[in-house]
Amino acid sequence: MQTPTKTDADHQLPTAIEPRNPGMALDLDWVRTAQANTSAIERRAKTLPGRRSVKKDYQAAWLCRAISCIDLTTLAGDDTEGRVRRLCAKAAQPVRADILEALGMTGLTTGAVCVYHDMVPTAVDALSGTGIPVAAVSTGFPAGLSPFHLRVAEIGESVKAGAEEIDIVITRRHVLQGNWQALYDEMAAFRAASGDAHVKAILATGELGTLRNVARASLVCMMAGADFIKTSTGKESVNATLPVSLVMIRAIRDYYDRTGYRVGYKPAGGISKAKDALVYLSLMKDELGDRWLQPDLFRFGASSLLGDIERQLEHHVTGHYSASYRHAMA
Numbered sequence: 001m002q003t004p005t006k007t008d009a010d011h012q013l014p015t016a017i018e019p020r021n022p023g024m025a026l027d028l029d030w031v032r033t034a035q036a037n038t039s040a041i042e043r044r045a046k047t048l049p050g051r052r053s054v055k056k057d058y059q060a061a062w063l064c065r066a067i068s069c070i071d072l073t074t075l076a077g078d079d080t081e082g083r084v085r086r087l088c089a090k091a092a093q094p095v096r097a098d099i100l101e102a103l104g105m106t107g108l109t110t111g112a113v114c115v116y117h118d119m120v121p122t123a124v125d126a127l128s129g130t131g132i133p134v135a136a137v138s139t140g141f142p143a144g145l146s147p148f149h150l151r152v153a154e155i156g157e158s159v160k161a162g163a164e165e166i167d168i169v170i171t172r173r174h175v176l177q178g179n180w181q182a183l184y185d186e187m188a189a190f191r192a193a194s195g196d197a198h199v200k201a202i203l204a205t206g207e208l209g210t211l212r213n214v215a216r217a218s219l220v221c222m223m224a225g226a227d228f229i230k231t232s233t234g235k236e237s238v239n240a241t242l243p244v245s246l247v248m249i250r251a252i253r254d255y256y257d258r259t260g261y262r263v264g265y266k267p268a269g270g271i272s273k274a275k276d277a278l279v280y281l282s283l284m285k286d287e288l289g290d291r292w293l294q295p296d297l298f299r300f301g302a303s304s305l306l307g308d309i310e311r312q313l314e315h316h317v318t319g320h321y322s323a324s325y326r327h328a329m330a
């Protein structure tokens, strides 16, 4: 794995986000021919975790890169303004100042803060002046089964409240019934309602039945203008996995090869260990190349990953874990 240098401005601050994917007409022939060879995908996925050892010296730089790609998330029924403000403070200073100083790193922030619509004004206020965007999960998250006009209206409300990124959830039924036109129309309407905001399409892959459905739904959402495709809400019983990631990443590659537009990728749900973050970064680099290692094209949707990365960075810098960490792990 190539090493990002500590002076690399790319991982100092998230890249400004512009809507980039204009979408295209629904190409049903392309959708229907999209396949996923499940056993080949699963074989390849099994080789990923142990295949690359990132040299220790490089690890800290890669972990900082991972931080810059986190959508730091709280999506709980008991979220409060206080919790969201603490999360935003953490997004603006994700790692203790002494650790960052020892790493020679400045200006490191997470990629975004991700909250429910109701918490958008609080997050926008708390992040004011930091340059960190707020991502809102809209459209009746997580099931996405509220009336269609309300889902569209919720997007408009989130944008009005200051969300610069909108994470929409698709109707799984459209995928399970192979109703690609309905999925395309839904996604296109969500894209239009988002205006200039950046749109991430949550496929809820754990509920789509097959990897082939994941491949097809990925293509349709990109055709309808999604700027990112995202695995999961974090609320399904199966969330981000490596096989699903391979399928979605390869759909992104096919879409880029055919249209010239780069769509981002966001694995979300259950990613909580620094070593898993390194596997995902390595997967992105292998399958899509360095350009997809920037926060405008890659995000982790994660509520607890940052804590583990911070502990690993502390260990890297001081050679030991804090007493509270040792106590917790004892």
Ligand SMILES: O=C[C@H](O)COP(=O)(O)O
Residues within 6 Å of the ligand: 073, 075, 114, 232, 233, 234, 235, 268, 269, 270, 271, 301, 302, 303, 304, 305
């Ligand atoms: O989109 C983000 C996910 O909801 C976060 O899931 P997590 O709490 O398992 O990290």
